Amino acid sequence: MNLxxxxxxxxxGRLRATYLIETRYPLxxxxxxxxxxxxSGTFRAIPGETPELLRRFGARxxxxxxxxxxxxxxxxxxxxxxxxxxxxxxxxxxxxWNIENTGTVLASVWSTVLGNLFExxxxxxxxxxxxxxxxxxxxxxxxxxxxxxxxxxxxSVEGRPLIGTIVKPSVGLSPQETAALADTLIAAGLDFIKxxxxxxxxxxxxxxxxxxxxxxxxxxxxxxxxxKVMYAANxxxxxxxxxxxxxxxxxxxxxxxxxxxNSVGLxxxxxxxxxxxxALHGHxxxxxxxxxxxxxxxxxxxxxxxxxxxxxxxxxVNGLSNKFCEPDESVMASxxxxxxxxFERAGRPDTVMPVFSSxxxxxxxxxxxxxxxxxxxxxxxxxxxxxxxxxxxxxxxSLHDAFEAAxxxxxxxxxxxxxxxxxxxxxxxx
Amino acid sequence: MNLxxxxxxxxxGRLRATYLIETRYPLxxxxxxxxxxxxSGTFRAIPGETPELLRRFGARxxxxxxxxxxxxxxxxxxxxxxxxxxxxxxxxxxxxWNIENTGTVLASVWSTVLGNLFExxxxxxxxxxxxxxxxxxxxxxxxxxxxxxxxxxxxSVEGRPLIGTIVKPSVGLSPQETAALADTLIAAGLDFIKxxxxxxxxxxxxxxxxxxxxxxxxxxxxxxxxxKVMYAANxxxxxxxxxxxxxxxxxxxxxxxxxxxNSVGLxxxxxxxxxxxxALHGHxxxxxxxxxxxxxxxxxxxxxxxxxxxxxxxxxVNGLSNKFCEPDESVMASxxxxxxxxFERAGRPDTVMPVFSSxxxxxxxxxxxxxxxxxxxxxxxxxxxxxxxxxxxxxxxSLHDAFEAAxxxxxxxxxxxxxxxxxxxxxxxx
Numbered sequence: 001m002n003l004x005x006x007x008x009x010x011x012x013g014r015l016r017a018t019y020l021i022e023t024r025y026p027l028x029x030x031x032x033x034x035x036x037x038x039x040s041g042t043f044r045a046i047p048g049e050t051p052e053l054l055r056r057f058g059a060r061x062x063x064x065x066x067x068x069x070x071x072x073x074x075x076x077x078x079x080x081x082x083x084x085x086x087x088x089x090x091x092x093x094x095x096x097w098n099i100e101n102t103g104t105v106l107a108s109v110w111s112t113v114l115g116n117l118f119e120x121x122x123x124x125x126x127x128x129x130x131x132x133x134x135x136x137x138x139x140x141x142x143x144x145x146x147x148x149x150x151x152x153x154x155x156s157v158e159g160r161p162l163i164g165t166i167v168k169p170s171v172g173l174s175p176q177e178t179a180a181l182a183d184t185l186i187a188a189g190l191d192f193i194k195x196x197x198x199x200x201x202x203x204x205x206x207x208x209x210x211x212x213x214x215x216x217x218x219x220x221x222x223x224x225x226x227x228k229v230m231y232a233a234n235x236x237x238x239x240x241x242x243x244x245x246x247x248x249x250x251x252x253x254x255x256x257x258x259x260x261x262n263s264v265g266l267x268x269x270x271x272x273x274x275x276x277x278x279a280l281h282g283h284x285x286x287x288x289x290x291x292x293x294x295x296x297x298x299x300x301x302x303x304x305x306x307x308x309x310x311x312x313x314x315x316x317v318n319g320l321s322n323k324f325c326e327p328d329e330s331v332m333a334s335x336x337x338x339x340x341x342x343f344e345r346a347g348r349p350d351t352v353m354p355v356f357s358s359x360x361x362x363x364x365x366x367x368x369x370x371x372x373x374x375x376x377x378x379x380x381x382x383x384x385x386x387x388x389x390x391x392x393x394x395x396x397x398s399l400h401d402a403f404e405a406a407x408x409x410x411x412x413x414x415x416x417x418x419x420x421x422x423x424x425x426x427x428x429x430x
Numbered sequence: 431m432n433l434x435x436x437x438x439x440x441x442x443g444r445l446r447a448t449y450l451i452e453t454r455y456p457l458x459x460x461x462x463x464x465x466x467x468x469x470s471g472t473f474r475a476i477p478g479e480t481p482e483l484l485r486r487f488g489a490r491x492x493x494x495x496x497x498x499x500x501x502x503x504x505x506x507x508x509x510x511x512x513x514x515x516x517x518x519x520x521x522x523x524x525x526x527w528n529i530e531n532t533g534t535v536l537a538s539v540w541s542t543v544l545g546n547l548f549e550x551x552x553x554x555x556x557x558x559x560x561x562x563x564x565x566x567x568x569x570x571x572x573x574x575x576x577x578x579x580x581x582x583x584x585x586s587v588e589g590r591p592l593i594g595t596i597v598k599p600s601v602g603l604s605p606q607e608t609a610a611l612a613d614t615l616i617a618a619g620l621d622f623i624k625x626x627x628x629x630x631x632x633x634x635x636x637x638x639x640x641x642x643x644x645x646x647x648x649x650x651x652x653x654x655x656x657x658k659v660m661y662a663a664n665x666x667x668x669x670x671x672x673x674x675x676x677x678x679x680x681x682x683x684x685x686x687x688x689x690x691x692n693s694v695g696l697x698x699x700x701x702x703x704x705x706x707x708x709a710l711h712g713h714x715x716x717x718x719x720x721x722x723x724x725x726x727x728x729x730x731x732x733x734x735x736x737x738x739x740x741x742x743x744x745x746x747v748n749g750l751s752n753k754f755c756e757p758d759e760s761v762m763a764s765x766x767x768x769x770x771x772x773f774e775r776a777g778r779p780d781t782v783m784p785v786f787s788s789x790x791x792x793x794x795x796x797x798x799x800x801x802x803x804x805x806x807x808x809x810x811x812x813x814x815x816x817x818x819x820x821x822x823x824x825x826x827x828s829l830h831d832a833f834e835a836a837x838x839x840x841x842x843x844x845x846x847x848x849x850x851x852x853x854x855x856x857x858x859x860x
Contacts, residue, residue: 011633038628040599047816048611049599057602057634075722077755101601103632105667110693111627111715118718119754126722169470169479171531172487181478197541198468202533203441204487237535239669239701263540265695271669285541288548288556292505293723324549325507386476 011103013134014096016062017113017302022073022090022125022295024080027064030122031093035059037116039101057101062094073124074295088124104140106309107267109133118296125295131302137309138343141270143350146279146313148376151353154255154279155191156227160407161369162378163399164192164230165385166357171198175205179213186221186229188385188392189400192378194232197260197285201237207245215252232258232281232314239268243275250277261307262286273311281355282312291326300334304352305342314353314378320368322358331356332371339374353378360384361395362425365402366412375403389424398425441533443564444526446492447543447732452503452520452555452725454510457494460552461523465489467546469531487531492524503554504725518554534570536739537697539563548726555725561732567739568773571700573780576709576743578806581783584685584709585621586657590837591799592808593829594622594660595815596787601628605635609643616651616659618815618822619830622808624662627690627715631667637675645682662688662711662744669698673705680707691737692716703741711785712742721756730764734782735772744783744808750798752788761786762801769804783808790814791825792855795832796842805833819854828855 023030039059040049067090074088102108118126144150152158165185167178185193193214201207211233222228235245235257242264249257258281259269273280290297304315317334318326335354342350354377356368361384369375381399388395401422405415416423453460469489470479497520504518532538548556574580582588595615597608615623623644631637641663652658665675665687672694679687688711689699703710720727734745747764748756765784772780784807786798791814799805811829818825831852835845846853 040602048603048607053599053602057599076724077722077757079755100632100634101628102630105630105632105671107666107668107690107693108628108630108632111630111666111690114692114719115627115715116718116754118716118722119748119756121753121755126718168476169483169487172470172483173478177478197545198531198538200532200535200538200541202530202535202538204530236537236541237697238537239697240704241535242697260537260541262544263537264697265699267667267669267672267694267698268696268701271698274670285545286548288546289544289719289727292507292548292556293726294506296723296726297719323551324546325509325551326549327507382476 011099011136013099013136015099015102015109015113015134016094016096016132018129019093019095020090020125020127020129021093021123022070022088023122024078024084024086024088025122027066027089027091029081031061031064033120033122034093034117035061035095037120038095038112039097057098060096062096065092067091075124077121078124079121090125092129099134099136104136106141106270106306110266110306114298127294127296128298128302130299131305133305133309133342135343135345138345138350141309142273142311143309143348144311144313144352145273145276147349147351148353149349151230151279151313154228155230157191159375160400160403161375162191163396164194164378164380165190166194166196166380166382167199168196168382170196171202173205175209175213178205178210179217182214183217184392185385186217189396190229190385192230192232192380194258194281194380195234197234197258197283200234201241207233207235208248211245211248211252211254215254219253228255230256230279232256234258234260236260236264239271242268242272246272246276246278254278256281258283259312260285261312262289266306266310269307269310269312279313280311281314282307282316284316300330301337304334304337308342308350308352312352314355317354317356319356319358319360320364324358335372335377339372339376355380361429362398362402362412362422363429365399366406369403369406375407384425384429387428388421389428390421394421394424397421441529441566443529443566445529445532445539445543445564446524446526446562448559449523449525450520450555450557450559451523451553452500452518453552454508454514454516454518455552457496457519457521459511461491461494463550463552464523464547465491465525467550468525468542469527487528490526492526495522497521505554507551508554509551520555522559529564529566534566536571536700536736540696540736544728557724557726558728558732560729561735563735563739563772565773565775568775568780571739572703572741573739573778574741574743574782575703575706577779577781578783579779581660581709581743584658585660587621589805590830590833591805592621593826594624594808594810595620596624596626596810596812597629598626598812600626601632603635605639605643608635608640609647612644613647614822615815616647619826620659620815622660622662622810624688624711624810625664627664627713630664631671637663637665638678641675641678641682641684645684649683658685660686660709662686664688664690666690666694669701672698672702676702676706676708684708686711688713689742690715691742692719696736696740699737699740699742709743710741711744712737712746714746730760731767734764734767738772738780738782742782744785747784747786749786749788749790750794754788765802765807769802769806785810791859792828792832792842792852793859795829796836799833799836805837814855814859817858818851819858820851824851824854827851
């Protein structure tokens with residue numbers, strides 16, 4: 001047997017990551033501990049760790065940028081160097097890895113840039129701020145198949161954001177009740193509807209029954225309007241079941257499937273992208289685990305890059321003045337991240353369409369549009385449509401009005417003077 | 431088409447979860463917000479949310495147990511009720527869900543018990559403490575195929591813990607170098623070896639070459655000893671590649687595959703269990719994301735139940751006096767959790783074998799054994815074997831000595847008087 005690796009193309013380039021850290025160790029020592037743990041090293045030098053191996057496979061500390069001294073540790077259980085009298089210090093640290101360490105395997109990258117780092121005793125804060133993939137990953141993974149352009153094509157929506165909603169109550173409706181609600185929402189003029197992330201394949205609403213019932217409604221309206229509403233049906237579950245559900249969606253003329261990214265995981269999403277003929281809508285439920293502490297986890301900027309490479313077309317980013325606890329600046333940074341290309345290569349778009357939701361209505365529409373500097377997004381409203389004083393159709397109309405005003409640079413309040421649905425929305429939800 | 435759900439057996443039972451929370455809201459209001467967000471409700475009552483639907487599908491607040499008032503918020507960005515003057519309060523909250531909400535889909539359970547909870551603005555701390563699955567999940571998922579009994583059978587080790595190690599350096603060794611190191615380690619008397627979690631399928635050590643090279647060494651020693659060392663080869667990657675690698679492991683007579691659980695995700699692990707004929711070794715790299723903040727995330731007690739149901743046979747739990755920042759009590763609670771049955775049913779064991787590692791040597795062996803109250807575990811040492819003053823074989827001997835002493839109730843120091851390898855280990859690593 002030939003044990004010499006052969007037949008694989010040579011890879012080049014480095015994976016680059018930036019972290020926020022907090023430590024009582026000298027910054028150089030702390031950064032070296034990160035680099036060692038996540039590449040060739042361990043805590044102490046070991047026999048096979050030759051200088052040549054370290055040079056080729058050791059993670060490199062690219063920069064250390066001092067931020068500030070702080071009064072006390074943000075996270076517990078860190079340790080101090082012996083006889084340390086200094087206070088904890090915050091810094092940004094840049095690390096890079098030879099792509100030879102991971103090959104172009106996304107799961108290996110996840111292990112490498114996250115992995116054991118959060119448990120190292122040197123640190124009382126550890127957060128991945130950003131991540132840059134070398135070009136070889138653009139060859140290894142297909143990225144989004146539809147993204148902005150494909151989603152516009154599938155929905156026949158041009159020159160404005162897509163307006164959507166989430167079927168509520170989250171759980172409990174039968175397939176027939178879901179279809180009846182979808183009928184009301186689609187009749188109101190929506191472009192996009194989705195299952196709640198809690199609605200999967202339960203006995204009271206089996207996926208295939210719900211999907212068939214909703215698609216019958218969508219088709220009926222498409223016959224009337226010439227436009228097919230996109231339905232992001234939640235397929236999240238075991239691999240075989242997801243594949244069967246994707247097949248049903250394709251066979252039945254659906255255009256989208258939803259995946260709860262953190263619940264099914266990275267390798268499952270990659271597999272669904274390979275199997276899917278429809279757009280993949282990425283829900284981030286559980287994202288708070290990564291983001292809720294500013295001293296731990298990872299930025300959305302880094303997070304969304306994994307799922308984009310895996311092939312997700314739409315990514316949830318929360319919304320301005322949302323009902324959760326994310327500040328507006330964070331929401332907009334996430335959305336901008338989604339629309340920023342990952343690779344500097346022509347020909348294949350790799351951006352992903354941001355999805356705004358959570359307490360949204362015509363009230364935040366103009367600001368969302370203006371701050372994003374683009375109409376390439378999906379804007380999901382629940383109460384902002386269903387609870388509009390003039391009914392759901394007036395709710396949808398108020399959103400069109402709001403985006404028209406924003407596109408024309410006219411303040412919403414002024415535009416509302418001649419657009420009663422917008423006026424009513426601003427009064428009801430403002 | 432018949433839209434009436436049929437053909438699925440009726441499900442009964444409730445999913446039960448306990449959380450630690452911190453809030454300025456009245457505890458009842460806060461608990462109701464959790465229950466509403468993660469079941470039928472939204473932040474405000476909506477049309478389809480009938481009393482009957484709420485009764486059947488609404489999450490139930492089972493108990494609220496006040497813990498203490500605290501000085502200030504643990505996590506930022508929470509909001510207070512209007513005119514609130516109270517300080518934040520900590521409590522334990524028990525929620526339960528009708529299994530009809532999720533069916534027996536593990537990914538749906540993940541979305542339900544974690545999901546948006548961490549982002550709710552009511553809370554400045556949110557941590558899942560424990561989780562109990564109804565019996566229907568034991569029917570829906572196969573659980574571990576090997577666990578303790580099967581692992582003992584595959585390795586021919588009875589009446590003592592398995593002694594193992596991790597091939598280091600983590601990355602950089604060629605297949606031939608890895609095999610040479612495996613030769614040294616197996617000659618020293620080990621039961622178990624594993625890849626580092628950073629070593630997957632990179633160009634300098636393609637999985638198939640590495641696996642073949644190491645198996646040749648394992649077979650040669652098995653011919654001599656009659657015992658086949660278990661090699662947990664890291665297959666973590668894309669689904670197709672993992673399946674191919676599992677096939678190779680089975681075809682070539684391997685007995686184990688390693689999965690980096692957080693990197694590949696839940697649905698991928700479930701799929702690998704269905705495909706695998708060998709034991710599945712679960713690495714928890716990235717676990718710090720869930721655990722490092724005491725105010726966020728989830729306990730290992732809850733975490734390991736997902737992977738056990740998915741079918742993992744071995745779960746990493748860190749080790750006593752480890753080189754990371756996890757306290758010893760936490761390590762032992764994790765290990766005890768792994769060996770505690772999930773379902774009260776005879777016939778099929780559903781426990782998972784805990785794996786101790788990180789800075790381990792003969793020094794912690796007796797305490798690990800005694801505190802666990804069992805020898806059903808894998809004990810992985812790196813330096814504790816390779817850096818033993820008498821060489822790797824003496825390192826392995828020192829561990830056998832330590833466990834023999836512990837089993838006989840003899841203090842290690844006393845036993846060391848007549849066991850020089852143990853004596854040397856206690857001096858070198860103590």
